[in-house]
Every structure is written in C-alpha cells, then in structure tokens.
Amino acid sequence: MTQAFSFSDVVLAWYQQHGRKHLPWQQQISPYRVWVSEIMLQQTQVATVIPYFERFMQRFPDVFSLARAEQDEVLHLWTGLGYYARGRNLHACAQQIVEQYQGEFPASVEQLAALPGIGRSTAGAIAAISMGIRAAILDGNVKRVLTRFYAIEGWPGTTAVQKQLWDIAERLTPDHSHREYTQTMMDLGATLCTRSKPACGICPLQPRCKGYQSGKPSQFPNSKPKKEKPEKHTALLMLEAPGGLLYLEQRPQTGIWGGLWSFPEVSDEQAARLWLKQQFGMEADIEPLQRFRHTFSHYHLHIQPLKIRLSHQPGHIGEQSGHWYNPRQPSELGLAAPVKKLLHLSDI
C-alpha cells in the first residue's frame, strides 16, 4: 500500500538537497539572532540585510547589550535600512525581554507576538526556527508559493485573502521538522518561486501546482490595485557654522524618519526666510542647492536643500537641543538616507 507524499514531505525533501543553509542567521541559531534577522528582513531583501546583520551582531551580540544601548546607536546601525520604527521597536523589545522575561525569549507565538515589532508571522518564524515550535509563517515568499500552488485569486492585502492564506499555511505546517520546513518555504519563494520567471521546471511542487497548470504562474499573487503617488515638496535647512559643522535636530518618534536626526524642515524657501528671521532676528543669505527627488512607497518627495552659511555658531536654536555634525568626524547618529547623502555631499 502506498501513501501519497504530503505537501510538507515534498518541501522537506527539497530542503535536504537544495535548501540554503549558510546565511549568517542560519549559523549559531538562537532566538536573538533569528529575531534580529527577521525584523531586518521585513520588507527588505536578503542581500541588503546581510551586511547590516553582521554589523549589528558585532556590536550587539546578545539581547542584554542591545537593551543597554542608546537609541541613537541602534538607529545609527539601522541607517539606510528604512522603516525605522523597526529599529525603535527592536530596541524597546530588547528592553522588555530583559525586564519582563529576564532576557529569555518567551516560548509561545502568542507571547512573542505581544512584543513590540513582532507580529504573527515574525513570531511564527522565531518560534519555528529557533525553538522548534509548530508555527506557521506568512511572509512575502510564502504568500507567493501558496497563491500559486492553489491559484488563489485576489490581492493578498485584502482581509479575505489574508485569512485564507493563514488558514492554508497553518494547515500545511507539519508536526515535525519545523525549522527546516519554515526555512524551506522561504527558500522556495526566494530562489525558485520568484516574482518573475519562476523556475517551475525544477520546482518539486510543480506536478500539483495550480498556478503552473494555469500556464501563467506569475499572475499570482494578483497585484495590488495601483494608484498614482502624490508629489510632495519640502525644504531642508543646511545651517553651516565655521569649520563646516552642520546643524541637525532630532525628529519626533512618530511619522516619517521617526527618531532620526535631520536638517530642520520647512515647507519652502519663503518659510525658510521667516524661520531664519525668527531664530536669529536677521536676514541671511540662502543658497539653494540642487533639488532632488526621493521616492517612498506611497509618495514622491521633492527635496530642496537650502545652504545657509553662518558667520558664527549659535549657542542654541529653537527649543530642542540640536547637534552640530562634523562630516569629517561623523557622529554615530541615525540618519535618513537623503540627509546622509547631503551630509556626505558637504564633506568635500
């Protein structure tokens, strides 16, 4: 009597031969290392994450060192990764794990998902990969594999499709080999079941894949309904003191570039003149630098840098305590990508 291979049997067999086993976070596997990698990998590709992960582990080898750190240093190591709330949540989460759990990650999906920055999928990944707990994940890779395998119609961002996918993901998860299965589902999505030109010819799931049978596997997952991104404008004030020092202030924790250091932001050059008059009670020469465009996931931002050369360094500006940044001796601060670019631009 023969028993048909289950979905997870096929997946696990493929892992033995072809699964990735040498990524940095697949070595010395621990809840801490898996957690940091999973947070970094949210909406961010493997190749981008690797150097950030290595630097982060070098500086913060365990949850205690991370919990003790200054937020500025955490965000400094996050500079360029984007979605900076991830960095702030990571720091807060480390402190909570130390205070509430004596530095030991709680061993259940529910408890993990209650921590800042950890949702259902990341909790499942930490539990399955580092703790051997039976838990499902639903990241971009798994969504792609499942929507193709079952030819699921509808954009996965909708609640209905989301729920359907979670139900399927939970059902397919085997009751053994949780780490291997979880890593392999991500591997399949990352290496074979890719967004474009999927390698169906060498995919172990191909014989039963409805997406393949449809002849158009790449139409799954159905794409997000598109809408045009608005064009927004802003200006950044580059106050330069003698010696090339540039004035930075910390942005609010919420909103764009939350918690990062940035040039004072005003709406336009007109507002800049007013701002200068209010701060210094005097006129100042404003030199507009080359305007450039920075694109976010949901809008385009035209940034007008305005250089203002000050004859002397003011004692203080406005309410908050700012920071005079020396491009030749960079401070370890979290910087938004465009700000970092502008700071580097001045360092010539």
Place this chain on the structure above:
DNA sequence: AAGGCGGGGAT
C-alpha cells in the same frame, strides 16, 4: 478595515 511607514534591487 485602511492607511502610514524607507530604501533598494530587479525588471
């Protein structure tokens, strides 16, 4: 349920 939140790599 919907919208906010980055930056970069692939195409």
Place this chain on the structure above:
DNA sequence: ATCCCAGCCTT
C-alpha cells in the same frame, strides 16, 4: 519608471 520585498502598528 514600476513593482515589491523574511510586516507591523495606529487609527
């Protein structure tokens, strides 16, 4: 230029 990525949080 467009798409979308090892999603989560707030409203």
